Amino acid sequence: MKEMRVSQLLNPTLREVPAEAEVVSHQLMLRAGFIRKAAAGIYTYLPLGWKVIRKIEQIIREEMDVKGGQEVMLPIMQPAELWKESGRWDVYGPEMFRLKDRHNREFCLGPTHEEIITDLVRSEVRSYKQLPLLLYQIQNKYRDERRPRFGLMRGREFIMKDLYSFDKDLPGLLESYDKMYKAYERIFTRCGLTFRAVEADAGAIGGTGGTHEFMVLADSGEAAVVFCKECDYAANVEKAECLPRLVPTDDSLKVMNGEIHTPGTKTIDQVANILKINKTSLIKTMVYKGDDKYFVVLVRGDREINEIKVNNSLGPFVNLRMAQPEEVLSLLKCEPGFVGPIGIDNDIVIAADLEVAEMESLVCGANKKDYHLVNVKCGQDFVPTKTLDLRMVVTGEPCLKCKGKLQEARGIEVGQVFNLGKKYSESLKATYLDDKGHEQYCLMGCYGIGVSRTMAAAIEQNYDNNGIIWPMPIAPYHCIIVPVSLKDEEVVSTAEALYKELTELGVETVLDDRDERAGVKFKDSDLVGYPLRITIGKKTLAEGKVELNNRRTGEAQLVTAEDACALVKAIVDEALK
RNA sequence: CGGGGUAUAGCGCAGUUUGGUAGCGCGCCUGCCUUGGGAGCAGGAGGCCGGGGGUUCGAAUCCCUCUGCCCCGACCA
Known part of the structure; x- marks a missing residue:
């Protein structure tokens, strides 16, 4: 046995969290x-x-x-x-x-x-x-x-x-x-x-x-x-992936034209502020380096680039990273904040996100320090080498399959x-x-x-303030028997008898035979997370009862030792079915 | 790999600013006492203060250096 x-x-338990x-x-x-x-x-x-x-x-x-x-x-x-x-x-x-x-x-x-x-x-x-x-x-x-x-x-x-x-x-x-x-x-x-x-x-x-x-x-x-x-x-x-979500062009944009002076704007937010337009009307132009090849990725100003999609559709590369500012400068003769897809060398691949391709009118960097271009349209003012899904999906967007909201x-x-x-x-x-x-x-x-x-x-899915709560099928043991005091002979002998019987029934059981106070044993048994606990104390035993505790529900019931065995066996069998 | 933090008893920490030979709580060992939710009292064991080098009469404490560990980021089945 x-x-x-x-x-x-x-089983060295710790009171404090390392x-x-x-x-x-x-x-x-x-x-x-x-x-x-x-x-x-x-x-x-x-x-x-x-x-x-x-x-x-x-x-x-x-x-x-x-x-x-x-x-x-x-x-x-x-x-x-x-x-x-x-x-x-x-x-x-x-x-x-x-x-x-x-x-x-x-x-x-x-x-x-x-x-x-x-x-x-x-x-x-x-x-x-x-x-x-x-x-x-x-x-x-x-x-x-x-x-x-x-x-x-x-x-x-x-x-x-x-x-x-x-x-x-x-x-x-x-x-x-x-x-x-x-x-x-x-x-x-x-x-x-x-x-x-x-x-x-x-x-x-x-x-x-x-x-x-x-x-x-x-x-x-x-x-x-x-x-x-x-x-x-x-x-x-x-x-x-999700459906492209199109937003209307900013009205204020319609009255602007050509090159606009946007001094010192390093970020999408700054450009949107200075032009008083939404970020959705901007093209975010990012230069990437995949192994030893440079290319340009375009997404809408409010979007994040999904580098995995970039890697899968333009690579795969062993090393994919954003180009350093110096690299951008020497490649496009322009600082990163003002780069755009228009007028770029033909041998540099331009990959545009689906949303960029579908927008009516956009703002992008002019490839010239402190200037942006307005009323730009993909397909007319520039033609991307590839148009595909390159962005991160966020909460609330329409599901590709059913148009429901993604979460x-x-x-x-x-x-x-x-x-x-x-x-x-x-x-x-x-x-x-x-x-x-x-x-x-x-x-x-x-x-x-x-x-x-x-x-x-x-x-991570099964715990409370007192410790782990093992699901029965993967619990280290199914049941722990806690005699409240080792001084009381009847308590001890009942615990031993129950222990023997449960073990023979095939229930994986441990007996907490330590000469510790009850509180210590309870704390440890909760921390370790035994799904079931049988508590044997003098008071309840005087009435011929032991207590059966369920770790998950916290439920406790007083039953005879005999019933406790049958109950535990039944609960374990049911949980392992 | 970048940025930040940290290293003192098994665990959690103080002491470092202002150098003077190591401390608290928990745990552990002995005894008494207690026995239904981490009790109490008394006694005890346990540390090259991460390693190396330096400054100094004297370094846990100041300086240099290495390493481990943790967090944030980048990256990753």
């Missing part, structure tokens, strides 16, 4: 004795923290296995050759931990495992008869984040599940994608999380198809998402599903022979879940 007494449990922790999940995990920091972004999991991790992993395993996933163990330390072959050795940059062996051969600590898994499959898969293949692993991954923070939320060493799908054709890939999407919905639901799947940008992993991120909605989330109140549209702001929220990204297409199978030559004997590239998908981050996210 597995048993655990709190007196023996390595100064280094900012977000609730980090504070509570430290205070409740779940994790300890080893270095920035690197943590030790203590017994209770590790139990939660293993519960989450187990739920993931079950749902992956149901879909035909096969678990493997892949190397964390990976040879540079594979990464050079895929082209990502150079692309990944300083975020990858790199090391050398005694022979000076290069390796990295895997930030992800596409290369290594594709290498396996290309060696071992020959025939279409072996496909589809769904392989997954749950392991540590390493990313040398510029700024690790928020405890387990953004670590440099973290636990991740990745499943890689290999299919012989597009319908197969779409089916694998759909399987994983549905599995993820089940996983996060079972973990007790409120989440939303959102359309997302594929980022460095790349790939040809769509991608969805699974976001746990929480104010502490690092990601911003928008979703529609009317329909099911939801997207990461990096990706979010913003914060989210913690706990999972992402990617349709990779042939990106890695081509670069790493993962092929199979089809039923006609022709060699074909595998179609791949990759599906990640941040396991350690999911633990943090679960806390």
